[in-house]
Amino acid sequence: MSINGKAYIAGVYEHPTRKAVDKSLAQLHAESALGALADAGLSKNDVDGYFCAGDVPGLGALSMIDYMGLNLRHIDTTESGGSSYLMHVGHAAEAIALGKCSVALITLAGRPRAEGMATGTAPRNYGSSSPDVAFEFPFGPTVVNMYAMCAMRHMHEYGTTSEQLAWIKVAASHHAQHNEHAMLRNVVTVEEVVSSPMISDPLHRLDCCVISDGGGAIIVTSPEIAKSLKRPLVKVLGVGEAPKGQMGGKVDLTYSGARFSGATAFEEGKVKPSDMKYASIYDSFTITVLIQLEDLGFCEKGKGGAFVSDGNLIAGTGKLPFNTDGGGLCNNHPANRGGLTKVVEAVRQLRGEAHPAVQVANCDLALAHGTGGSLGTRHGASTVIMERE
Amino acid sequence: MSVKQRIFPTPESDPDTEAFWAAAKTGKLMIGSCKSCGEKHYYPRGMCPHCGSSDVGLVQSSGKGQIYSYSVLRRVDPPYAIAYVTLDDGPTMMTNIIEADLDALSIGQKVELKFSPTADEDGAPVPTFKPA
Ligand SMILES: [Zn+2]
Numbered sequence: 001m002s003i004n005g006k007a008y009i010a011g012v013y014e015h016p017t018r019k020a021v022d023k024s025l026a027q028l029h030a031e032s033a034l035g036a037l038a039d040a041g042l043s044k045n046d047v048d049g050y051f052c053a054g055d056v057p058g059l060g061a062l063s064m065i066d067y068m069g070l071n072l073r074h075i076d077t078t079e080s081g082g083s084s085y086l087m088h089v090g091h092a093a094e095a096i097a098l099g100k101c102s103v104a105l106i107t108l109a110g111r112p113r114a115e116g117m118a119t120g121t122a123p124r125n126y127g128s129s130s131p132d133v134a135f136e137f138p139f140g141p142t143v144v145n146m147y148a149m150c151a152m153r154h155m156h157e158y159g160t161t162s163e164q165l166a167w168i169k170v171a172a173s174h175h176a177q178h179n180e181h182a183m184l185r186n187v188v189t190v191e192e193v194v195s196s197p198m199i200s201d202p203l204h205r206l207d208c209c210v211i212s213d214g215g216g217a218i219i220v221t222s223p224e225i226a227k228s229l230k231r232p233l234v235k236v237l238g239v240g241e242a243p244k245g246q247m248g249g250k251v252d253l254t255y256s257g258a259r260f261s262g263a264t265a266f267e268e269g270k271v272k273p274s275d276m277k278y279a280s281i282y283d284s285f286t287i288t289v290l291i292q293l294e295d296l297g298f299c300e301k302g303k304g305g306a307f308v309s310d311g312n313l314i315a316g317t318g319k320l321p322f323n324t325d326g327g328g329l330c331n332n333h334p335a336n337r338g339g340l341t342k343v344v345e346a347v348r349q350l351r352g353e354a355h356p357a358v359q360v361a362n363c364d365l366a367l368a369h370g371t372g373g374s375l376g377t378r379h380g381a382s383t384v385i386m387e388r389e
Numbered sequence: 390m391s392v393k394q395r396i397f398p399t400p401e402s403d404p405d406t407e408a409f410w411a412a413a414k415t416g417k418l419m420i421g422s423c424k425s426c427g428e429k430h431y432y433p434r435g436m437c438p439h440c441g442s443s444d445v446g447l448v449q450s451s452g453k454g455q456i457y458s459y460s461v462l463r464r465v466d467p468p469y470a471i472a473y474v475t476l477d478d479g480p481t482m483m484t485n486i487i488e489a490d491l492d493a494l495s496i497g498q499k500v501e502l503k504f505s506p507t508a509d510e511d512g513a514p515v516p517t518f519k520p521a
Binding site for chain 1: 400402406421434438439460471479481517
């Protein structure tokens with residue numbers, strides 16, 4: 001059994017805010033939900049399945065369901081950090097295929113800026129009942145130094161350079177200049193990236209993503225409902241998800257769960273990496289993109305540095321246009337979780353609704369990939385492949 | 390040499406790990422060892438993450454190893470070097486490199502165990518490493 005063709009993405013929405021001092025967390029979720037429903041041409045009373053992760057306020061999904069007044073027959077609170085929302089697309093497709101719901105709503109929101117959260121350089125403590133905390137937290141693992149260790153090892157094993165990593169930011173900045181909502185709209189050069197302040201060796205400030213408030217939402221529906229709406233048809237072809245951790249001390253920082261989630265999604269979609277016209281790749285840091293591109297099979301392991309260089313990810317000139325909204329590196333990384341917006345921009349591309357300056361011609365096949373947690377310790381990976389019908 | 394040393398938070402022990410932290414207080418670094426499959430693991434825990442057996446115990450590490458990867462976080466005071474060290478005994482563990490020139494670290498560099506005291510002086514020390 002497969003979900004290939006069993007579900008469609010009928011609505012997407014990216015909240016325009018990047019700093020939400022004037023809105024509550026629940027309000028950001030609800031505004032995002034209404035935005036995606038309006039995009040699909042549906043109303044909140046059509047929703048019969050709700051999918052959310054740990055960024056919602058309250059116990060699981062319950063407070064948001066109550067806030068929005070939803071009447072549901074299916075709930076999924078799969079939590080896997082920034083990859084959660086891609087997993088939700090897969091789980092929604094599964095639920096729809098089994099008749100458990102027909103209009104699935106997925107929301108994400110957060111306000112780390114308004115709350116003054118030290119996102120990148122302060123150690124995160126998931127609580128002393130988390131079995132790894134006593135063996136890691138004392139050593140000051142942060143978001144940035146964990147990814148930095150991945151970059152350091154990748155450089156050691158494969159000769160990857162800071163200049164190659166910088167090309168990923170350069171490409172994102174070329175795209176962000178056209179996005180009026182993007183936080184960083186200046187086009188940057190390789191030299192500017194590698195001469196920006198060192199945050200955690202070998203990652204510079206411009207190797208890092210933005211920190212933003214905001215949110216977004218996705219509507220997944222049955223084929224019958226999608227075809228009754230007035231929007232372009234974006235079919236879910238294949239999905240994959242995989243965890244990766246430290247494997248009891250057999251640590252390998254050079255690859256991610258994308259190796260497994262990508263293979264699963266491509267197999268289900270009956271397509272291959274070279275078929276993709278566009279890719280949304282999770283970009284918490286430049287190194288995140290490079291490792292995942294290799295793992296998804298866009299190039300050989302270890303060749304990511306050469307693959308991303310010389311503008312190969314820039315729409316219009318490169319072979320694999322990526323993150324044409326500017327991605328997390330330049331546009332938006334709401335709630336420190338970039339997975340949902342990856343699906344949003346892929347859907348824009350498939351509909352032909354991306355900014356004209358970055359719209360990929362004849363974009364009929366696209367991939368969105370997310371990572372949640374940390375490539376440096378343990379993470380979830382999820383891949384969604386979509387087709388314009 | 391870094392003159393300032395970061396203050397290590399004191400790890401909380403639980404029933405799963407109290408033997409590990411008790412040994413740490415006596416200067417011994419213990420790693421998990423499976424009596425069923427013979428594999429070592431880190432961090433130590435109540436089941437073998439390799440084969441699933443619960444017939445696991447602790448064995449003492451030699452405390453010698455090499456840097457698998459590291460990064461110096463520059464934007465804090467004082468800067469510090471987080472690392473994964475691969476023990477000669479097998480497993481790779483997260484740690485800090487101390488008593489070192491933070492600009493002269495390298496992957497593959499040989500290091501040796503030196504426990505560092507933590508914020509609570511009655512609490513357990515944490516296993517850190519210095520250049521061998
Ligand atoms: Zn075993």
